[in-house]
Amino acid sequence: MGSVLGGLVSQAEGVFGVVPPEIAEIFVASVRDGFVQVSAFVAVTVLLFSYVQYKTDGRLIRRLEENERAQPLVGALMGLTPGCGGAIVMMPLYLRGSVSFGTVVATLAATAGDSAFVILALAPEAALYAYGLAFVAAVLFGYAIDSFGLGVGRVDHAVRRIGGVETDGGVTTDGGFAAPGGSHVHHYEDEAGCEIEAPTRESTVLRRLTEGALALWWVAAAVALVAGTLYLLRGAPDVAIELGVSYAGVFTVAGIVGTALSFYLYFVGRRYVGHGHVGRGRDTFATLQETFTHAAMETSFVTVWVIAAYLLYEYPVALLNIDIAAMAVAAGVLAPIAGALLGLIPGCGPQIVLATAYAEGAIPFSTLTANAISQDGDALFPLIAIDKTAAVVASIYTTIPALIVGVAVHLAVGPLFGFGVL
Incomplete structure (x- = not known):
């Protein structure tokens, strides 16, 4: 060799x-191909x-704070940018009360995370459709939360009873629903409690x-x-x-x-x-x-x-002769449900594994789409650090459209494997 x-x-x-x-061959090939191909x-x-x-110097954020009606749309656009940088920018704005809770959900639902880089490199056509669906679902759900509440208050109350956290995930009416026009958290004067960057050695x-x-x-x-x-x-x-x-x-x-x-x-x-x-x-x-x-x-x-x-992926397939694609076919509609539930895990690592599995032809397009909507990437960490209730509620609310869209795609096109893979 x-x-x-x-x-x-x-x-x-x-x-x-x-x-x-x-x-040894699988190891060396994976080490080499992962860098060159992705x-x-x-x-x-x-x-x-x-x-x-670098060139815009944060001007977009300042304009966003001045235009409340555009917030969920812009939040979804920020989340759609590859990586978690755009979504991370939005979280402190919510914690300051500058943007609505619907904007947070729209941002997280559209968040492509670092797994987007894998799909863009290996299956750009699939990325276009999956993240396009995620963007549409994010915008619609974000505006729906800001306009109608959709039970945010009740979920917020239930999460606080379970977790015993003191912070509030949103202002609600007596009926237990978010007030029209958005649900803003309290203003936090000191954001230093959220240490999301370790000190330089x-x-x-x-x-x-x-x-x-x-x-x-x-x-x-x-x-x-x-x-x-x-x-x-x-x-x-x-x-x-x-x-x-x-x-x-x-x-x-x-x-x-x-x-x-x-x-x-x-x-x-x-x-x-x-x-x-x-x-x-x-x-x-x-x-x-x-x-x-x-x-x-x-x-x-x-x-x-x-x-x-x-x-x-490679070791189980080669050593144990596991046909992951066949298992996904057998799972049927449970495959996109599993993709949506995987998205509940904060961070980008598990989502990158799933994206790579899709590029290898192991999971269907519906699973990729459900995960694209459900995953919150690293943007959830700053929210967890200051307001755990809001983080959990937001994560739940990004999973709902993920389940709906993922199952709908699966029923519409079936277990579509390898779509858009180069």
Whole structure:
């Protein structure tokens, strides 16, 4: 299988005993392909979005606070942007009482999260339809909550009785429904209690090492982008794992180096350049350097989870001969329901695993769509930190349209596998 694979197998045998070549091959291929086929394209998308944030300097947010009627629509648009940055921006506005609870739900329902990068890279047509449906459902449900309440007060009361939290998820009328015109939480004068960004650690050596790793990471990403683009133009053929100046050699080296640097940046380096909590930290785009740093850190996070998703899928399929697609077909309408329920888990990691499974043909389009609506990404964490009731209520309310739309799509088109996958 090539000198790289042979060397890895030999080293593994010396440390852990005999390792079947198939195990090593799956590992090396996943490490390489995850970066070239996904992360390089994610890096470009994140960089473009970060650059827009850098150029606009937050002007959109200031205008939003002045236009209440447009809030759910703009919130959904912010959530629809790939990654969690747009949605994270909206949460402090709600906690200050600047936007309505319907805006929060619309934002979270439309949130594409970091899993959007995976689908955009591997199945752009599927992303267009799934996130388009999520956007429509988010806007409609957000305005419905602001206009009619839809029982927000009752859910809020029930959650507070279960969780015993003191904060309020929304102002309600005597009838237990949200007041017309939106449900705003109390004004919080001090938001410092929500620490969503870990402090930067001090180490001159590690800081400079991380800065060098960032520069080398972008070189690897640029090379991987070219290799990945050629890979798609050639019809996605099998690429041998090898070293050298050939196309396969460059493909392999860029993938392995890029993944190794991503793991370093995510697990070690981020703490020395002001990104202690990747995905949860406040997006900062004060300079171009910070913009590039943010894009690299965000992509590194995605890379870690993409590699994990590849391995979680490939190993059971290869070693246990599990047909995940057949299991999804057998599940029937339960498949989109499972996708919606998975979206209740905060964060982007599980959603990236699901997105990767879709790209591998393991789950149907209806499941992807339900999860796209239900998932709240990392945007839920700042809300949890200050107002747990509002966070739980919002998460419940994003699951409702996810179940409705997911089941409807499943009944309309059936268990559609591989739709839009490149």
